[in-house]
Every structure is written in structure tokens, then in C-alpha cells.
Amino acid sequence: MHSIYETDELSAIREVARKFGMERLRPGYRARESAGKFEPELIRELGELGLIAPELPEAFGGSGAGAICSGVVCEELARADFSFGYIPLLASLNGQILAAHARPEVARQWLPRVTAGEIVIALALTEPKGGSDAAALALRMERQGEEYVLNGEKTSISAADQAAAAIVFARTGRSEDKARGISAILVPMDLPGISTTRFQCMGQRAIGRGSIFFDNVRVPAQNLLGSENAGFVQVMQGFDFSRALIGLQCIGVAQQSLEETWAHVGEHRAFGQPLAAFQGVSHQLAAFDTKVQAARLLCLHALWLRDNGAAHTAEAAMSKWWPPLLAYETVHCCLLMHGHYGYSGELPFEQRLRDVLGLQIGDGTANIMKTILARQRAGRQAVGA
Template sequence: MPNAFEQILTDEQRSYQEVAERFAAERLAPGYQERDASEMLDPGIIREMGALGLIGSDLPEEFGGLGLDGFTNGLLFEAIAHADINVGYLQLVGSLMGKVIAKFAHPEVSAQWLPKIIAGEAVVGLGLTEPRGGSDAANLILRAQRVGDEYILDGEKTSMSFSDQADGAVVFARTGKADDGARGVSGFMVPLDLPGIKRTRFRDVGTKCVGRGSVFFDSVRIPANHLLGSEGGGFVQIMQGFDYSRALIGLQCMGAAQASVDESWTYIQEREAFGSPLARYQGVTFPLAEADTMLMACRQLCYHTLRLRDLGKEHTAEAAMCKWLGPKTAVDVIHQCLLTHGHYGYTMDMAHQQRLRDVMGLEIGDGTAQIMKMIVARRRIGSIAAQHQTRRQA
């Protein structure tokens, strides 16, 4: 895998990256297709990742995390995804849900869940999407009613990753009136082994070892201290986190696509046609050169976004760019690599078809391309309007 930042990484960053690359190559890459067939993640692998600090590495040290910055955490994401983008989902939910819990949870709840997430002893999913909502994430029906020292949850969450494997979930529910919109949404840390919870799994095209499905809540009671932050603040909490996760998702896609490109460069040097290696033909090498170029460009955008975040600067538009460009670029690149391998590339024996199926899901999950472009457009239009107003006042 090309190291785009070899000359600017600190010794510490390179050390973390090497740990992730070694684990990915030795423990993850050989079992990539087997995990797809089993449709489950091995708990042993999850604990190994935790022991190496590869889950929630950006979470506070007081809970067992490494306290890494977003840029360094991105290096780990890309390294793991190069071997198995699906295992990278553990990092994604670990960082995204872990940040929400660390910032907004009651101290007792944080102390209970964060060390387990970081150690790979618990997986916490995101319960946001509902059947009628989709991209309209604030349009929630699932209800959380306060009764004494408890909240009672009723409703359904759908399209949740790790739906039947997660130990808990950060669930967003309506505590206010229906016409309150996003202001009436609150977040909760919900253990998924409580009475009244039922779970299903969808028959998806890809990300099979992660699994995606619905979780049903039938008068599920949780302690009041499982509320995250204050009532009505839930939607804002998770939206802030998405600016971070969208850049990380872009790097997940880059890691998977780069694996296919690396394999393709090796293949065209070994495969012969008309008495010469395929690598002698520009019609074969040019598409791969273009693929490397596009991956490098998208990778730079993702790390630039993470650097902006680490510096405390605005990065919402850049994160949205990462989220729509990353999956699209990966789909296009992996497709080309499959074609480069000819008829053999079309078989289930090779990993290109699985990577293609796996990255396709990220064209939908965590915000579609249309939603991401809408975010970019709104930021751009708002910036132009602000500049125009400034000139008028001057």
C-alpha cells in the first residue's frame, strides 16, 4: 500500500501505522473472504484489535484509549480497510459511538461501556434510521417516555450495522412533540439484551460479516441516567460526529480500493498475452495509473479534512465531499481492477467482487451522495451570501 505521507509522519505515527498494517496483513487479509461466507465477525479478532489499541484509538486514555488525533486515527482506518473494510466498521462505530458516550453519557455509563468498547469486549451500534425516514434522519417516530427514574422506548430502528451482533446501541428517540423536529430528539445508551428487544438481519449484497437489520423496542425500560446529554439535544450530538466519521469512511473506501489496485499491478506484470507481460500495454496500465491518481487525490482530501478537524477548524463541507467521493471512487476503481483480471476477475474466487459489494453499501449508509452534495452546496451558497452581505455593509 503506498504511503502518501511517508516524509511527514512522526515516528510515533509511523509506529502506530505499522502495528495496524502488520495486524491487517497477518490476521485479517487471509480471512477476508471466509468472514464474508460465515456472515459473522470472530469475537477473538475483535479482542485482538482491542488489545493492540486499534478500536477507539482516539478515545480518552482514562478509559483505555490512546487519545490519538483524527489524522493518526485515519492512518489506522486505512490500514485495516486495506485488508478487510468490514472489520473497519468496528473502528468506525468504536470512534463515532465512543465519542458520543465519552462526551455526553453519565459517568457511570461511560465507565461501564467505554473500556469494553476499546478492549474489543463490546460492540455498540448506531440506532438512528427508521423505516419511513431514510435520509430524513430527524423524522423519528421511536418514542422515549419518561416514567419516574426510567425511560420507556417503543418503536423500530432499521438499517443498523451489527444489528444482531451488537451488545448495545446509541439510540435516538423522540422525547418531544412530533412537530418539534430535530429539537425533540434525544440520545440514549441502550443495552440490547433487555426484555422487549427483538432483532432481525437483512439479506444484503455486501458487508455480510457486519450484518444490517432492524431492532424493535416494545416497552423497553432503561434507567434515566442512560440519557445522553440533555433531552432534545440528541440530533445535534450525532450530526457533529458525522463530520468526523465521513472522512474516516472515505479512508475505509480508499484502503479497500487500494488493495485491488495493488493486486492488479502485480497481476499485469505476471500475466502474459501475445508473448509479452500485460504491463507492456498502455491500454492495461493507463486505467491503473488513473486509479492510483484518483485514490491519491481522494486520500489527500480525507486527511486534509481530518487535519482541519484536529485544528478545530470548520470542515463540514470537506467531510461531505469525502463521503460521496470516497465510495464512488472506490466502486469505479475496484470495478476496473475486476475487469483488468479478465474472466478470472469475474469469479467468486477473487476478492474484487467482494470489495465491490462491500464498498457499494457506503454509497448509501451514513448519508447518500445526494445528501452530501446538498451539504456542500448549502455551505457554498451560505458563504457567498455572507460575503455579499459584508460587501453591502461596507
Template sequence: MRPTIFDSDDLDALRALARRFAADHLAPGCRSREAAGAFDKDLVRRMGSLGLIAPELPEQFGGLGAGSIYSGAIIEEIARADFNVGYVNVLASLNGQILANFANADIKGHWLPRLIAGEVMIAIALTEPRGGSDAANLGLRMERSGGHYVINGEKTSISVADQAAGTVVFARTGRPEDGARGVSAIFVPMDLPGISTTRFTDLGQHAIGRGSIFFDNVKVPADHLLGEEGRGFVQVMQGFDFSRSLIGLQCLGTARQSLDETWAYIGERKAFGKPLGAFQGITHQLADFDTRVEAARLLSFNALWLKDNGLPHVAEAAMAKWWPPLIAYETIHACLLIHGHAAYSTELPFEQRLRDVLGLQIGDGTAHVMKNIIARERAGRAAVAA
């Protein structure tokens, strides 16, 4: 990656480490992980051993105590080689932050070191069949019974549902009319009795996987509650501003790799006796997408910089969630077309990249929802309320 105003010597060194790891260990097996529909656990552990997972988490748990920008730089490089593995980093940073801020000392001490080391993955379960983008309209119930909470219901569209060792679950503890204020968050180990999962057949993101989690009278210790009862949605959802910025960089890392390959290709491929680069219809198109990718990249890093400096960044994070995935999809689509029918087949990686980035125009908040957030932040909640 080219240097930016957000770079430093330490950040550059970590970025270079991530780039070498991605090129040497992730890129060669990207298609095999796609075919297997699962992550290579040994590779994820190796990534953790190098300090490339959730570096922003405290050193006492195995993190680096670094800024959020460090996570963004790593995810860019990982996603250049394998978009799907980049989502391991996104989930670890999102859920690691949630546990670090809201879990009890025992949960932090047991789960965070394993998460940072790449030994476990943690999912986040918010979406429900009837909810979708209306995230606070939850039907999953969580009832207090002595020293436990008992959970019944279904979560759906959950990434790594069948690969996660634990899940941050949002459930209703109050009345339906309480909306978001009746929702609590709890950490659920996935080996508890009464939990089952399914896996969907999706267009892309096969190594990540997406499915439903079913809870049938699942008893979770009450001290696994994250934040306060009835306020979990409001408290824990703040972490999504972080993951939205990371998702933008995950998509852009894949787009940048596609651009770099295509710039090289048009210098080698000839048509009508000339390199493709001699045709402005191609070079201007690539120049346009290169400009947009760089602009979207700086937008995403700006959101992380604001976070690291304790400044408001809700709108900026929403911008980083809706625009970069769209730019990435359009960029990869253009690169695929320039490469012709070879890129339409599985011979080249563009078709997989296109399928993979498309999913993040839907998951973790659609463009419509992100634009609503931006409007609310800019105009004020009262101005945009129905």
C-alpha cells in the first residue's frame, strides 16, 4: 500500500509483516478454503501468533494495545490475499472490543487471549428472521431464572455460525414495546446444551459461512451478561462503528489487489497490435476506479483516526460501511470485464472476489440503513424522525 498521512514507522512495519504473511501463506490456499467452505485453523493461529489479530486489545490479554488504525492496516493486507480471512480480523476486533468493555474478568481472562491468538472465533448474533435491518425489533427471549438466563428462539444470517466457539447474543429481556431499551446482550459459549446451527448455501463468502443459530431452553450463567440488562443493545452496538470502518478496508484491500493486477495486465495483453494500455477507454476507466478506491480508503482510515482520538465518528463509520463495499464491487467488476472470459471462469480470482464483496453490501448494515444514520447525525434525530 502507498503511504498515507495515517502511517508511522511502527504501522508500516506491522503492515509489511501482514503483507508478507498474506502473500506467503494466504494467497496460495485461497481457492482451497473457498472450496472447503471453512477457515484453515492452523493458518488463523499462525496469524494470531504474529500479532495480526485484534492488535488494539490490551497487552494484558495478548494484544498490542495499538490504535484502531493498526487493525485497519492489517485487514487491508490480509484481504488483498483472501477477502474471507479478513473477516476473521473484523469479527475478532468487534467482539474482542465488546468483551473487553463489558464482560466480567473471568470471561475476559479466558476468551480474549484465545481470540487474539487465533485459537477461537466469536460470532455476533443480532439478526432474526423477522428483524433484518430493524435490529431492535427482536423476538428472541431471554428470561432470568435463578443464576441463569434461559434463551429460546432463532438468530439468522449469522457469519461463522457453525465455526464459532462463542457468540455475543442480543435478546429481549423487556417488553416488545420497549424497543431497543428492552434488549440485552450476553456471551454464550456454543457448546452449551440446546444450541444447534444450520448453514446456508450462499453466492459467496464460502469460507466464512452464514447460517442460523437455534436456542432451545439454553441456560447461560447470569454473569455472562454484557453491559446492563435492558441496555445491551444501546451499549454494545457502539462497537459497530469500529467494525464498519474495518469492513470498508476489507473490501478495498480486495479491490486494490484487483486493480494492481489489472494495471499490470493491460501492459502485457495486446489487441490490434497494441498493449491494452494504449486504449484510453481502458486506462481512463481504471484511473477513475483507482481514484475512487484511494478516496474510499482515506474515508475509512479517517473514521478509525477519529475513533483513536476520541472524536465523534458515527457518521464517518456509516460512510465507510456503505460506500467502500459498493466501490469495491464496481472496481472488481470492471477488472473482471477487462480480463475477459478468463476472469468469468474460476481460472482467475475475480469472479470469487466479486461474489465475496457483494455480501457486504447487505451484511452488517445496508446502504439505506447507513444513509439513515448519516442523515440522523447531520440533521439531528428529530429532523429525520417519522
């Protein structure tokens, strides 16, 4: 579905991503959920097509395309396999963090491998006792000579057991310093002292979420991202980018479900006429179609603002809280329109429903996003948070 934000070049990239999704990803959607992992060759194929973090500079394996390009890719891949949409999303989020804050030699070591589809990098922020209070970190990181030593736990981390490295947020200052006592560091996941577990989640099983444990893990000091005690403030700015990508990931699922359901109600007959002839059917779908179009434009607008160097924190927060909810409601409606067949595992609606539900929780809840939006509109002091 093209928009005013897309050029002919972007439309061509959309078609490449859609073809890859429908031909290479969609047939294995259910199988990847059962296996709980992605086929490495598919990630490499995506890299060969130039569809992993295309917004990064050419020096790091990207093509220097805009943020909208990354959004288009996430949307189209999610149409075919919601969890696989996380691959370019994580690459873009972590890629821009490394490109902006890593030492040049560290960025050159890792980023070309990410964009080539050789490895995945996770982002480790959430902790068991923190949840939405992202700045209340307990994991400690202490400088010892030319190394940092990490001790603690991260939880609900996407791709925790599939990642080659993780960007880890840890406390280097005092607890009372909150966000201003936190640093970020790139941690190779094969270092001694690291172990992982995986959750048995309702959905998103191919990407997987789990915990990462750090027991006296020694990381080279050169892997520090940004300045010590300022990592949270510096690096968290990148989440405005990923929130808009998440919105489009969810919109991809909603759009695909709507297209399949419009076709179904146009063909399936009841009481001598197509289901679409009943306004109780067609009007519901028309309402969701309208909302999905609006939500897509919201997400694309946030990315357009980013590409043009304009503030987009409010738009990114909107993109994170509404599209996941809208996608869930849309898929739910589409499932019901297919009756008992839609409720079965023969059609993808039940899996899509479970998959999109997770993003009403992960990467920032709706209430957190609304608080961010309120701060932008009324000011932090007025909101009192």
C-alpha cells in the first residue's frame, strides 16, 4: 500500500521485501514457531538483498537509505512472518546505536556482519525488578583496568539465545543517580560467565524471549558505547526510531489479515449471497481498513520526521501504543470472520493474534507511551513523571 511518503525507489524496495516474505517466509511461518528459531540461511538471504538496516552508511554494509526504507522492509516481512520482522528491526535499532556511539573499530568489526545477515545482536535493557522503569537497573558494571566486569540479570530479551552479541545497559554510577548512572556496552555472547534461558511465551516463539545471566563477565573497555554514566541518556534516543518500526511491523500483520478477509467475505456465501453483502460484516472491515491506513501514515510520518532531522518522540510514542492494539483488534475481527476455520491452526490468524499481543507489553507498554506523549505536550514537570 503506497503513500505520499514513498518514492518509486521505495516502492521497488517494498516489492522486493514483499516477494521475499511471501515466497521465502510465509510457507515456513508455522514451522519456525514450532522450531523456535530462524533458519540462518534466510537471514543471510535477506542481507544479500540489502534489506537489513539499509539506513546505515555504506561503510557498515548499509546503503544510506532513509528510516522510511527500514520501515517499509519491517512492514512487508511481518506480513509473512511477524517474528521475522524482528530481524531487520533489531538490526536497525542496534545498528544506529553502534554507528553513533561505538568506537569506529568496534563498529567496523560488528556492523558489516549484521547487515550481511551473518549475526543478530540483541538489546538487553529490561531487568526482573525493573519492568517499565527502565532506568532502575541493578546489573552492575565495574571498571577493572582495560575491562569492565558485569554481574546481574537481564530478562525478557528478544533473541537472547540466538544473538552473537548484546548491547547491555548496566549501572556504573550510584543507584540514586538513576538514568544518569547507567552505561551501555557491547557484549559478545560467547564470553565466559554468560548463560541464557528461554521463556515459554504465547507467541513470537521463533525470535524467542528469555533471560541473560552475567557472572563476572569481563568485557573489553573499548566496547563501551558513548560515555560512562551517560549511556542511558545517549542511547535511549534511538528508541524513537524502533518504536515507529514496531508500529509498521504490527501494521503489516493487520494489512495482510484484512486483504485475506476481504477476499474471503467476497467469495464465501451465506443465505444466498456473499458475506460482504451483510453490513455487519463489511462495515466492520471497512472501519478497520480505515484505521490501518491512518496508523500506517502515522508511523511513516514519524520516520519521515526522523529522516528530515526533526523531533519525533511524540509521533514515535503514538506509533508504539496504537498500532499493536489496532493490529490485535484487526486480526481478532478477521479470525471471527472466518468462523471455526479461522479459529483453527489451518489459517494463520490464531498465530498472528498471539504474536502481535506481545507488543502491547514488550518494548514499552501503552501507558508508558502515553506518559511520554503527555510529557511532550504538557511538559515533564506538569505530568509529574
